[in-house]
Amino acid sequence: MLFSDFEEATVTLVTNLDNAIDKLPKYSSKSPLYRSYSNGLGFDSMKFVIDVGNKGGLSDSAFFSTSTDIYDPNDDLRVIILKSKSGAVLGKYDETEEKEVTFSKNTVFKVVKCYTERRENDKMVPIIEVTEVE
Template sequence: MKFAIDVGNKGVLSDSAVFFTSTDIYDPNDDLRVIILKSKSGAVLGKYDTTGEKEVLFPRNTVFKVVKCYTERRENDKKVPIIEVVENE
Protein backbone atom coordinates (compact mmCIF):
# COMPACT_ATOMS: atom_id res chain seq x y z
CA MET A 1 0.00 0.00 0.00
CA LYS A 2 2.92 2.37 0.75
CA PHE A 3 4.15 2.07 -2.85
CA ALA A 4 0.72 3.03 -4.20
CA ILE A 5 0.50 6.01 -1.85
CA ASP A 6 4.00 7.18 -2.82
CA VAL A 7 3.21 6.89 -6.55
CA GLY A 8 -0.10 8.70 -6.08
CA ASN A 9 1.59 11.52 -4.17
CA LYS A 10 4.35 11.92 -6.79
CA GLY A 11 1.87 11.75 -9.66
CA VAL A 12 4.25 9.67 -11.80
CA LEU A 13 5.31 6.07 -12.13
CA SER A 14 8.72 5.36 -13.63
CA ASP A 15 11.64 3.00 -13.27
CA SER A 16 15.21 2.99 -14.51
CA ALA A 17 14.78 -0.66 -15.53
CA VAL A 18 12.65 -2.04 -18.34
CA PHE A 19 8.98 -2.41 -17.43
CA PHE A 20 7.08 -5.61 -18.25
CA THR A 21 3.30 -5.76 -18.08
CA SER A 22 0.48 -7.80 -19.57
CA THR A 23 -2.57 -7.00 -21.66
CA ASP A 24 -4.55 -9.32 -19.37
CA ILE A 25 -4.90 -9.51 -15.61
CA TYR A 26 -1.88 -11.56 -14.57
CA ASP A 27 -3.15 -12.50 -11.11
CA PRO A 28 -6.78 -11.84 -10.11
CA ASN A 29 -5.68 -12.07 -6.45
CA ASP A 30 -2.95 -9.42 -6.80
CA ASP A 31 -2.09 -6.93 -4.06
CA LEU A 32 -1.60 -3.98 -6.43
CA ARG A 33 -2.81 -3.28 -9.96
CA VAL A 34 -1.50 -0.70 -12.43
CA ILE A 35 -3.77 -0.08 -15.42
CA ILE A 36 -2.09 1.56 -18.41
CA LEU A 37 -4.85 3.46 -20.20
CA LYS A 38 -2.71 4.89 -23.02
CA SER A 39 0.83 4.31 -24.20
CA LYS A 40 2.98 4.60 -27.29
CA SER A 41 6.34 2.98 -26.56
CA GLY A 42 5.24 -0.46 -25.36
CA ALA A 43 6.22 -3.40 -27.56
CA VAL A 44 3.99 -6.48 -27.60
CA LEU A 45 6.29 -9.50 -27.42
CA GLY A 46 3.94 -11.63 -29.53
CA LYS A 47 5.61 -14.78 -30.81
CA TYR A 48 8.62 -14.11 -28.55
CA ASP A 49 6.42 -14.38 -25.44
CA THR A 50 6.97 -17.96 -24.35
CA THR A 51 4.95 -17.51 -21.14
CA GLY A 52 1.56 -17.00 -22.79
CA GLU A 53 1.04 -13.93 -20.59
CA LYS A 54 0.56 -11.49 -23.52
CA GLU A 55 3.49 -9.45 -22.25
CA VAL A 56 4.24 -5.87 -23.24
CA LEU A 57 7.73 -4.43 -22.75
CA PHE A 58 8.37 -0.75 -22.04
CA PRO A 59 11.87 0.78 -22.39
CA ARG A 60 13.97 1.95 -19.47
CA ASN A 61 12.94 5.24 -17.88
CA THR A 62 9.44 5.22 -19.37
CA VAL A 63 7.38 7.73 -17.40
CA PHE A 64 3.68 7.26 -16.74
CA LYS A 65 1.45 10.04 -15.41
CA VAL A 66 -0.97 8.95 -12.70
CA VAL A 67 -4.53 9.90 -13.63
CA LYS A 68 -6.43 8.07 -10.91
CA CYS A 69 -5.74 6.15 -7.68
CA TYR A 70 -8.35 4.22 -5.74
CA THR A 71 -8.85 1.01 -3.81
CA GLU A 72 -10.90 -1.97 -4.85
CA ARG A 73 -12.52 -4.14 -2.21
CA ARG A 74 -11.99 -7.86 -2.74
CA GLU A 75 -12.96 -11.04 -0.93
CA ASN A 76 -12.54 -11.03 2.84
CA ASP A 77 -12.69 -7.23 2.78
CA LYS A 78 -9.18 -7.02 1.27
CA LYS A 79 -8.47 -3.54 -0.11
CA VAL A 80 -6.28 -3.50 -3.22
CA PRO A 81 -4.79 -0.24 -4.57
CA ILE A 82 -5.47 0.45 -8.24
CA ILE A 83 -3.35 3.01 -10.11
CA GLU A 84 -4.47 4.20 -13.55
CA VAL A 85 -1.75 5.78 -15.70
CA VAL A 86 -1.03 7.16 -19.17
CA GLU A 87 2.40 7.33 -20.74
CA ASN A 88 3.93 10.82 -20.75
CA GLU A 89 4.40 12.20 -24.24
Protein backbone atom coordinates in the same frame (compact mmCIF):
# COMPACT_ATOMS: atom_id res chain seq x y z
CA MET B 1 25.64 2.10 -8.78
CA LEU B 2 26.23 3.39 -12.28
CA PHE B 3 25.39 1.38 -15.40
CA SER B 4 29.10 1.43 -16.26
CA ASP B 5 29.86 -0.38 -12.98
CA PHE B 6 28.14 -3.58 -14.14
CA GLU B 7 30.04 -6.45 -15.72
CA GLU B 8 30.46 -6.22 -19.48
CA ALA B 9 28.15 -9.21 -20.08
CA THR B 10 25.33 -7.50 -18.16
CA VAL B 11 25.82 -4.22 -20.03
CA THR B 12 25.74 -6.12 -23.34
CA LEU B 13 22.56 -7.98 -22.36
CA VAL B 14 20.75 -4.78 -21.34
CA THR B 15 21.89 -3.00 -24.51
CA ASN B 16 20.63 -5.92 -26.61
CA LEU B 17 17.27 -5.84 -24.80
CA ASP B 18 17.00 -2.08 -25.40
CA ASN B 19 17.68 -2.61 -29.10
CA ALA B 20 15.20 -5.50 -29.34
CA ILE B 21 12.43 -3.48 -27.69
CA ASP B 22 13.04 -0.66 -30.16
CA LYS B 23 12.55 -3.09 -33.08
CA LEU B 24 9.44 -4.90 -31.86
CA PRO B 25 5.97 -3.77 -32.97
CA LYS B 26 4.30 -1.26 -30.64
CA TYR B 27 1.09 -1.97 -28.75
CA SER B 28 -1.74 -0.13 -30.48
CA SER B 29 -4.97 -1.53 -29.04
CA LYS B 30 -7.41 0.66 -27.15
CA SER B 31 -7.62 -1.97 -24.39
CA PRO B 32 -5.72 -1.19 -21.20
CA LEU B 33 -2.55 -2.93 -20.05
CA TYR B 34 -2.09 -4.38 -16.58
CA ARG B 35 0.79 -4.76 -14.15
CA SER B 36 0.23 -6.89 -11.03
CA TYR B 37 2.28 -6.62 -7.84
CA SER B 38 2.28 -8.81 -4.74
CA ASN B 39 3.40 -7.96 -1.22
CA GLY B 40 5.95 -10.78 -1.25
CA LEU B 41 9.58 -10.16 -0.34
CA GLY B 42 8.72 -7.14 1.79
CA PHE B 43 7.02 -5.06 -0.92
CA ASP B 44 4.66 -2.57 0.74
CA SER B 45 1.91 -1.82 -1.79
CA MET B 46 0.30 0.96 0.25
CA LYS B 47 3.60 2.82 0.67
CA PHE B 48 4.22 2.44 -3.07
CA VAL B 49 0.79 3.87 -3.94
CA ILE B 50 1.25 6.82 -1.58
CA ASP B 51 4.69 7.57 -3.05
CA VAL B 52 3.44 7.34 -6.64
CA GLY B 53 0.34 9.41 -5.84
CA ASN B 54 2.42 12.14 -4.18
CA LYS B 55 4.80 12.28 -7.15
CA GLY B 56 1.93 12.25 -9.65
CA GLY B 57 3.89 9.87 -11.85
CA LEU B 58 5.36 6.41 -12.15
CA SER B 59 8.67 5.45 -13.70
CA ASP B 60 10.86 2.38 -13.36
CA SER B 61 14.60 2.27 -13.91
CA ALA B 62 14.13 -1.31 -15.10
CA PHE B 63 12.08 -2.66 -17.98
CA PHE B 64 8.35 -2.39 -17.17
CA SER B 65 6.51 -5.61 -17.96
CA THR B 66 2.74 -5.50 -18.52
CA SER B 67 0.08 -7.78 -19.94
CA THR B 68 -3.05 -7.36 -22.02
CA ASP B 69 -4.82 -9.55 -19.44
CA ILE B 70 -4.77 -9.30 -15.66
CA TYR B 71 -1.71 -11.36 -14.79
CA ASP B 72 -2.65 -12.13 -11.17
CA PRO B 73 -6.30 -11.70 -10.13
CA ASN B 74 -5.15 -12.05 -6.49
CA ASP B 75 -2.57 -9.28 -6.72
CA ASP B 76 -1.95 -6.80 -3.87
CA LEU B 77 -1.59 -3.80 -6.18
CA ARG B 78 -2.53 -3.23 -9.81
CA VAL B 79 -1.36 -0.61 -12.27
CA ILE B 80 -3.69 -0.07 -15.22
CA ILE B 81 -2.19 1.70 -18.23
CA LEU B 82 -5.07 3.41 -19.99
CA LYS B 83 -3.10 4.93 -22.84
CA SER B 84 0.38 4.19 -24.17
CA LYS B 85 2.38 4.29 -27.37
CA SER B 86 5.84 2.83 -26.78
CA GLY B 87 5.10 -0.61 -25.31
CA ALA B 88 6.75 -3.40 -27.29
CA VAL B 89 4.60 -6.43 -28.10
CA LEU B 90 6.64 -9.58 -27.47
CA GLY B 91 4.30 -11.64 -29.66
CA LYS B 92 6.00 -14.82 -30.88
CA TYR B 93 8.90 -14.21 -28.45
CA ASP B 94 6.57 -14.48 -25.45
CA GLU B 95 7.05 -18.12 -24.48
CA THR B 96 4.76 -17.76 -21.44
CA GLU B 97 1.67 -16.92 -23.52
CA GLU B 98 1.19 -14.03 -21.08
CA LYS B 99 0.49 -11.54 -23.91
CA GLU B 100 3.31 -9.41 -22.57
CA VAL B 101 3.92 -5.80 -23.55
CA THR B 102 7.23 -4.39 -22.28
CA PHE B 103 8.21 -0.77 -21.84
CA SER B 104 11.78 0.49 -22.02
CA LYS B 105 13.66 1.55 -18.92
CA ASN B 106 12.61 4.91 -17.44
CA THR B 107 9.33 5.16 -19.36
CA VAL B 108 7.24 7.78 -17.55
CA PHE B 109 3.55 7.39 -16.73
CA LYS B 110 1.27 10.12 -15.37
CA VAL B 111 -1.13 9.15 -12.59
CA VAL B 112 -4.76 9.65 -13.61
CA LYS B 113 -6.45 8.13 -10.57
CA CYS B 114 -5.69 6.08 -7.44
CA TYR B 115 -8.40 4.12 -5.65
CA THR B 116 -9.00 0.85 -3.83
CA GLU B 117 -10.97 -2.16 -4.97
CA ARG B 118 -12.70 -4.51 -2.53
CA ARG B 119 -11.90 -8.17 -3.13
CA GLU B 120 -12.77 -11.47 -1.45
CA ASN B 121 -12.60 -11.47 2.35
CA ASP B 122 -12.86 -7.65 2.30
CA LYS B 123 -9.29 -7.34 1.04
CA MET B 124 -8.75 -3.76 -0.16
CA VAL B 125 -6.42 -3.59 -3.17
CA PRO B 126 -4.96 -0.30 -4.40
CA ILE B 127 -5.36 0.45 -8.10
CA ILE B 128 -3.32 3.09 -9.94
CA GLU B 129 -4.55 4.23 -13.35
CA VAL B 130 -1.91 5.89 -15.53
CA THR B 131 -1.23 7.15 -19.04
CA GLU B 132 2.15 7.16 -20.74
CA VAL B 133 3.75 10.60 -20.92
CA GLU B 134 4.40 11.43 -24.56
